[in-house]
Amino acid sequence: MKQSQGITEHLNAENALEWTGRLNNIRACAREIVEKEIIYA
Secondary structure, eight states, rough: OOTTTOOHHHHHHHHHHHHHEEEEEEHHHHHHHHHIIIOEE
């Protein structure tokens, strides 16, 4: 997911706040997938 959204360590060094926001978005998406596919299936 990080690769597909272009999240790199360079982005972390350049703009840590945006990097954190994007990682939090990935975490939320992953949680949603797990809940939908595994827990509620």
